[in-house]
Amino acid sequence: MCDHCLKHGTAGKWYxxxxxxxxxxxxxxxxxxFLMEQYKSFEAMQVRKFGGFSAVGMGYKMQMxxxxxxxxxxxxxxxxxxxxxxNPFKAEGHIGQVIPLDxxxxxxxxxxxxxxxxxxxxxxxxxxxxxxEACCINFGIMSEIIDKLPRFIPEPEDSKFRIxxxxxxxxxxxxxxxxxxxxxxxxxxxxxNNLCACQTPMCAGFRPRTEFGIKSIFKAEYVVxxxxxxxxxxxxxxxxxxxxxxxxxEKNKVSVIDQTKCYGCGVCLHxxxxxxxxxxxxxxxxALAHEY
Amino acid sequence: MNTRxxxxxxxIKIKIDYTICGDGSKIDPRECxxxxxxxxPAIFLLHQSLDFEEEDDRYDPKIWRVTPVYPSLxxxxxxxxxxxxxxxxxxxx
Numbered sequence: 013m014c015d016h017c018l019k020h021g022t023a024g025k026w027y028x029x030x031x032x033x034x035x036x037x038x039x040x041x042x043x044x045x046f047l048m049e050q051y052k053s054f055e056a057m058q059v060r061k062f063g064g065f066s067a068v069g070m071g072y073k074m075q076m077x078x079x080x081x082x083x084x085x086x087x088x089x090x091x092x093x094x095x096x097x098x099n100p101f102k103a104e105g106h107i108g109q110v111i112p113l114d115x116x117x118x119x120x121x122x123x124x125x126x127x128x129x130x131x132x133x134x135x136x137x138x139x140x141x142x143x144x145e146a147c148c149i150n151f152g153i154m155s156e157i158i159d160k161l162p163r164f165i166p167e168p169e170d171s172k173f174r175i176x177x178x179x180x181x182x183x184x185x186x187x188x189x190x191x192x193x194x195x196x197x198x199x200x201x202x203x204x205n206n207l208c209a210c211q212t213p214m215c216a217g218f219r220p221r222t223e224f225g226i227k228s229i230f231k232a233e234y235v236v237x238x239x240x241x242x243x244x245x246x247x248x249x250x251x252x253x254x255x256x257x258x259x260x261x262e263k264n265k266v267s268v269i270d271q272t273k274c275y276g277c278g279v280c281l282h283x284x285x286x287x288x289x290x291x292x293x294x295x296x297x298x299a300l301a302h303e304y
Numbered sequence: 305m306n307t308r309x310x311x312x313x314x315x316i317k318i319k320i321d322y323t324i325c326g327d328g329s330k331i332d333p334r335e336c337x338x339x340x341x342x343x344x345p346a347i348f349l350l351h352q353s354l355d356f357e358e359e360d361d362r363y364d365p366k367i368w369r370v371t372p373v374y375p376s377l378x379x380x381x382x383x384x385x386x387x388x389x390x391x392x393x394x395x396x397x
Binding site for chain 1 (some may be wrong): 349350351352364371372
């Protein structure tokens, strides 16, 4: 299993360790003020300059011969840091992982503090398309923080603000079936505060990775496998995959999953009506075992 | 390294006129959002303007702007230039 899970996980995965969701941990790390400052102007994070450098024009910076590598190294170092964050305007320790539906339900059932679940408008959708979609589940101390930031609170016709565990599971399952990718995030390492339903390219967490190869998010602990005996060649799974990881074998008329591209989000399973797709552990396939 | 966007003619420079749109000027980009919606590679990002932090309410900021954050992905389709109701966008390559 990955080094991070070994260090932080119980049951083998860091995001199934209930201690990392606890309000006590958030208080111990003094995160309420930090996260409040961060969320007040989170949308502007990508244009803020640090040492004269911002994310604007990242593509051009990445294409420069040596500077490109320095940029990638610095960005990843900042995102992956395990040191306690001091600066709320930097995305330090703000890293996440793709999770399939079953893991998300396990998190909502067993790890999230009671009575702290909220649904908020996804900030990334708003930043990228000016659309307000209530698909981002937050928990723990986030309910007290988002309470003071009116632009995130959903209108009653879009969604309830405070939700129960059952409502959260129902909503999240609905989004997963629509093809929105489940992702779990550190608010600032090691506190976990956010379970989102992402759509590329409108996700600020995915874009550095899918566009520029910067590891701002990790692939799931799983990949998907297709059973060619059951597969009827309907291609519905291909339209669901946001990563282009599914190809079609014209000769045998079955879908073929490129497991090196598969992020293990599992939304393609909802599209299959013939029980041909299956989620398997990433570490069961030797070549992929450390490929996050 | 998987970067999209090819350096064909050098960098593409996308400029928005902030005296027309955003930064508390004539148009509030949150009401319009046309460039955000028509851009297929989602180059534009909507965010609160940084210079106005002291005057604006930081809990509920009212002064926003649109920035082209990923100009390397621009396909030069010109949809944003054509569809902007105030002609606030210019593109040079």
